[in-house]
Amino acid sequence: MDRRDFMKSSALVGLSTFGAFDLVLAQSTGPIKIGLMAPLTGVAAAGGKEIVEGFNLYWELFGKKVGGREVQIFVEDDGSNPDIALQKARKLTEQTKVDFLIGNLLANTGLAVAEYAKSNGIPYFIPVIAADDLTQRARIPNVIRIAGYTASQTTHPMGDYAYKKLGYRKILTISQDYTFGHEQCGGLCQVFSEHGGTIVNQLWNPLNTQDFSSYFAQIQAAKPDAVFCMETGADANRFLSQWASFGMKGKIPLIGSQNTTDQSVIRNLNDEAEGVISASFFAEGNPVPATQKFVAEYTIANKQLPSVFGFTHYIAAVWLAKAINKLNGNIENRALFLDTIKKTTLEESPLGKPVRLDIYGNPVYDVFIRKVTKRSDGKFWNMPIDSYPNVSQFWTYKPDEYMKQPAYSRTYQGIKKA
Amino acid sequence: MTLKNHYLLISFGILALIGGFAPLFAESYFISLCTLVLIYAIFAMSIDILAGYAGRTSLCHGAIFGSAAYMAMYYVTIFGGSPAWAFVFGILMAIAISLIFGVLAVRASGVYFLLLTLALGMIVWGICQRWTSVTGGENGLRGNIRPEWLADPNHFYYFVLCIFILAAFMMWRFVSSPFGLGLKGIRESESRMRSLGYNTTLHLIMAFVVSGIGAGLAGILYAFFNSFISPSSVSLTQSVKGLLMVIVGGVGTLFGSFVGAGVLIALENLVSSFTQRWSFVMGLTFVVTMILLPSGIVGRLLATKPS
Numbered sequence: 001m002d003r004r005d006f007m008k009s010s011a012l013v014g015l016s017t018f019g020a021f022d023l024v025l026a027q028s029t030g031p032i033k034i035g036l037m038a039p040l041t042g043v044a045a046a047g048g049k050e051i052v053e054g055f056n057l058y059w060e061l062f063g064k065k066v067g068g069r070e071v072q073i074f075v076e077d078d079g080s081n082p083d084i085a086l087q088k089a090r091k092l093t094e095q096t097k098v099d100f101l102i103g104n105l106l107a108n109t110g111l112a113v114a115e116y117a118k119s120n121g122i123p124y125f126i127p128v129i130a131a132d133d134l135t136q137r138a139r140i141p142n143v144i145r146i147a148g149y150t151a152s153q154t155t156h157p158m159g160d161y162a163y164k165k166l167g168y169r170k171i172l173t174i175s176q177d178y179t180f181g182h183e184q185c186g187g188l189c190q191v192f193s194e195h196g197g198t199i200v201n202q203l204w205n206p207l208n209t210q211d212f213s214s215y216f217a218q219i220q221a222a223k224p225d226a227v228f229c230m231e232t233g234a235d236a237n238r239f240l241s242q243w244a245s246f247g248m249k250g251k252i253p254l255i256g257s258q259n260t261t262d263q264s265v266i267r268n269l270n271d272e273a274e275g276v277i278s279a280s281f282f283a284e285g286n287p288v289p290a291t292q293k294f295v296a297e298y299t300i301a302n303k304q305l306p307s308v309f310g311f312t313h314y315i316a317a318v319w320l321a322k323a324i325n326k327l328n329g330n331i332e333n334r335a336l337f338l339d340t341i342k343k344t345t346l347e348e349s350p351l352g353k354p355v356r357l358d359i360y361g362n363p364v365y366d367v368f369i370r371k372v373t374k375r376s377d378g379k380f381w382n383m384p385i386d387s388y389p390n391v392s393q394f395w396t397y398k399p400d401e402y403m404k405q406p407a408y409s410r411t412y413q414g415i416k417k418a
Numbered sequence: 419m420t421l422k423n424h425y426l427l428i429s430f431g432i433l434a435l436i437g438g439f440a441p442l443f444a445e446s447y448f449i450s451l452c453t454l455v456l457i458y459a460i461f462a463m464s465i466d467i468l469a470g471y472a473g474r475t476s477l478c479h480g481a482i483f484g485s486a487a488y489m490a491m492y493y494v495t496i497f498g499g500s501p502a503w504a505f506v507f508g509i510l511m512a513i514a515i516s517l518i519f520g521v522l523a524v525r526a527s528g529v530y531f532l533l534l535t536l537a538l539g540m541i542v543w544g545i546c547q548r549w550t551s552v553t554g555g556e557n558g559l560r561g562n563i564r565p566e567w568l569a570d571p572n573h574f575y576y577f578v579l580c581i582f583i584l585a586a587f588m589m590w591r592f593v594s595s596p597f598g599l600g601l602k603g604i605r606e607s608e609s610r611m612r613s614l615g616y617n618t619t620l621h622l623i624m625a626f627v628v629s630g631i632g633a634g635l636a637g638i639l640y641a642f643f644n645s646f647i648s649p650s651s652v653s654l655t656q657s658v659k660g661l662l663m664v665i666v667g668g669v670g671t672l673f674g675s676f677v678g679a680g681v682l683i684a685l686e687n688l689v690s691s692f693t694q695r696w697s698f699v700m701g702l703t704f705v706v707t708m709i710l711l712p713s714g715i716v717g718r719l720l721a722t723k724p725s
Contacts, residue, residue, distance in 0.1 A: 040694050041694075041697055076690065077690060077694060077696070079697075081650050082558065082646065082648045082650055083644070083648075083650055083651055084686075086644055086646060087454075087686070087687055088690070090447060090450050091447055091687060091691075093447075094445065094446045094447035094450065095445065095447035095448075107556070107557055108556050108557050108558055108648050108650070111557050111558070111560055111646070112558070112560065112644070112646045112648065114560075115560040115561070115562075115645050115646050116645070116646075118562075119562055119645065131557065178555060178556040178557075179555060179556055179557050409550065409551075410550060411551070
């Protein structure tokens with residue numbers, strides 16, 4: 001959204017405050033109002049900006065009209081804070097009267113808004129909120145993770161790959177000490193240890209760790225076959241650059257969660273991340289034409305390669321548009337709308353393969369094993385080197401049985417003792 | 419009765435009228451904002467008891483607010499208790515925490531009091547952040563803990579309004595009682611009060627607990643309102659937010675806290691519709707207030723009226 005659009009939508013919000021738009025637009029003919037929430041200030045601001053860019057890219061490319069109705073997007077800043085996110089969700093729902101909510105980045109903001117959506121019934125879509133239980137043990141019917149992923153969805157295959165293909169037997173994990181980290185680590189640990197691998201140690205660093213040197217000492221002492229690193233944002237930057245400058249790079253193999261080598265991280269680094277292997281459903285270096293078309297369009301519009309934040313919200317927009325078209329714009333029946341979204345399969349997704357949702361409202365993807373590789377122009381990106389087809393949030397487990405085990409946490413990592 | 423009091427009474431009356439009938443004409447979003455203003459007004463008033471009347475500026479009220487909210491939330495969602503008892507336990511939690519904090523903090527005054535309460539508040543925040551098995555860590559606790567008869571936003575608004583009026587009246591009675599005058603005396607000169615035979619330490623601890631009950635009450639209502647509590651509601655920012663409301667409205671005016679809460683929440687929620695730089699606008703507002711209205715909005719209004 002450029003500044004002018006932003007001013008326009010802001011002015012609309014302002015005017016509606018004073019009741020100028022009170023006649024509100026007989027249903028099904030007026031504009032479709034979308035409430036997009038993203039952290040534009042606070043710790044997650046960088047990712048938040050890409051959320052808005054990714055979501056808007058679709059509407060800029062294909063026009064702000066769908067199912068015969070005009071589309072209005074109302075952007076609100078959640079301030080990286082759950083209390084503010086809740087207030088903004090209330091405002092968008094009750095005052096702006098949006099048809100549905102989408103967005104948020106940090107798990108706690110998403111959980112807060114999900115709780116509100118539960119009480120209110122408004123459809124809420126969460127392309128980056130990865131908290132496992134939102135589509136597992138604590139499902140909310142009107143909260144759907146279109147284009148998103150659960151935290152452990154991509155680390156389950158990572159554990160499998162590390163044991164079977166990379167041949168590691170002893171892994172040490174280092175992860176940010178919060179739910180997203182616990183869940184990502186848990187996915188890897190469970191699968192890896194079930195195959196017979198050993199988790200030699202698990203280190204948990206607080207968010208915003210400035211200095212990783214003390215962890216490196218522990219890592220060297222443990223002598224693992226490889227280190228699994230789960231860091232996001234600035235922590236990932238610091239970890240990778242310190243890993244290289246302490247001479248650990250090349251000595252002990254490093255594998256990562258998808259956020260550790262996300263484009264938002266490696267675009268700020270030189271060759272520190274080169275060669276790191278991670279697992280994700282999105283690899284910006286995937287040579288299939290559909291992905292490269294998206295990458296090219298995104299790069300032209302935003303002057304940088306897409307990260308997972310921009311990508312997921314772009315797909316979310318594609319998904320929504322397709323479902324709304326199916327309904328000819330009649331999304332006022334929320335139950336029908338949610339049902340249509342769930343039954344919509346994206347044949348022409350930028351992933352080059354059809355994407356569908358499982359019955360719990362979480363996408364089923366091919367998960368790529370990716371390697372950070374240098375492009376000819378000197379930039380780095382994630383190239384797929386292997387893939388696991390149709391990975392659901394439950395990996396190879398039966399959903400019912402899987403959900404009987406506790407959610408991954410710092411104390412429960414699913415580790416099977418040999 | 420002085421003119422000042424007349425003035426206050428009339429504005430109270432007008433506000434009560436608006437407040438009482440708001441749900442009849444306003445839409446639900448406005449009502450939820452009003453509810454939030456009332457909750458924060460209780461919170462800010464509780465801070466004002468200490469800051470304005472005892473001359474002790476606290477930075478740990480966010481922690482008291484939050485721990486009461488956590489208690490209520492935990493009791494209903496995890497323990498499975500009834501919301502009514504959650505109220506009681508929340509208040510007890512606030513009393514316990516503020517008693518401990520009070521005993522530790524009232525020895526100091528001025529900037530030392532500020533730092534001590536800051537540290538105490540950070541401890542609670544740290545516990546909420548790290549004790550994942552109980553507090554849910556970063557993700558917090560969530561779940562609808564409102565009883566059936568409060569499910570409707572308008573009913574809940576009236577409920578909060580009633581509690582607000584009750585709490586405001588009680589706090590006003592508290593600060594204008596001989597005990598409250600004693601507090602003012604301590605603010606002006608603690609050594610003189612001591613030499614007059616007052617047990618100033620006990621006096622301050624009691625004031626701290628009363629103020630803590632107010633903060634706890636606000637916290638419980640907040641948990642009822644949001645169906646969600648996370649460490650951000652316990653953090654320093656929360657304490658500072660309350661303090662800013664007091665300062666904008668006018669320190670030592672009690673009623674000013676209500677005005678301050680209204681201004682701050684309006685800024686936070688309405689300005690953000692117009693610009694992404696809303697926090698900048700808020701910061702600017704504080705600076706301007708500090709320069710032009712150092713005694714706060716209500717403080718200034720009261721000062722211009724001859725008493």
